[in-house]
Amino acid sequence: METIKNIFVDSLNGFALSQIPLFIFQLLCAGLLSYVLQLILNKKFKTTVVENGVVTGMGVAVLAAIVKYSVPGSILAAAIVLLFLQDKEKSKLAILGQTLILLIGLGCGLGSVVLTGLGVVVLVATILFIPLKK
Numbered sequence: 001m002e003t004i005k006n007i008f009v010d011s012l013n014g015f016a017l018s019q020i021p022l023f024i025f026q027l028l029c030a031g032l033l034s035y036v037l038q039l040i041l042n043k044k045f046k047t048t049v050v051e052n053g054v055v056t057g058m059g060v061a062v063l064a065a066i067v068k069y070s071v072p073g074s075i076l077a078a079a080i081v082l083l084f085l086q087d088k089e090k091s092k093l094a095i096l097g098q099t100l101i102l103l104i105g106l107g108c109g110l111g112s113v114v115l116t117g118l119g120v121v122v123l124v125a126t127i128l129f130i131p132l133k134k
Helices: 002-010 017-044 053-066 071-085 092-109 113-129
Strands: none
Touching (some): 017 053, 017 092, 017 113, 053 071, 053 092, 071 092, 092 113
């Protein structure tokens, strides 16, 4: 039984078991903040600017938490994110929205939930009160 416990603890990549509730909180915050930003962007521009923002934000948060202690994993994650953004058919507005969602997931996944939340509040206020053009 001790061997199974050691395998499980070793597979946590630097996390302690006591940090799992915090990790779940970070994922939920990433999903909530991504949803709020997606909702506001889509309503502001009266079109579908961002799709699947919650899944993208939470996925990037998981990815950031996994590679937090690994330099090669971080480089691989950055390459995946850059490849994800290289879609020629997306508009500049959609790429901006996806980038903001990716940054939200990254901030929450690295544990900076409060700073990410404050950044989203400032971004949302900017989007709502400044007349932006396509």
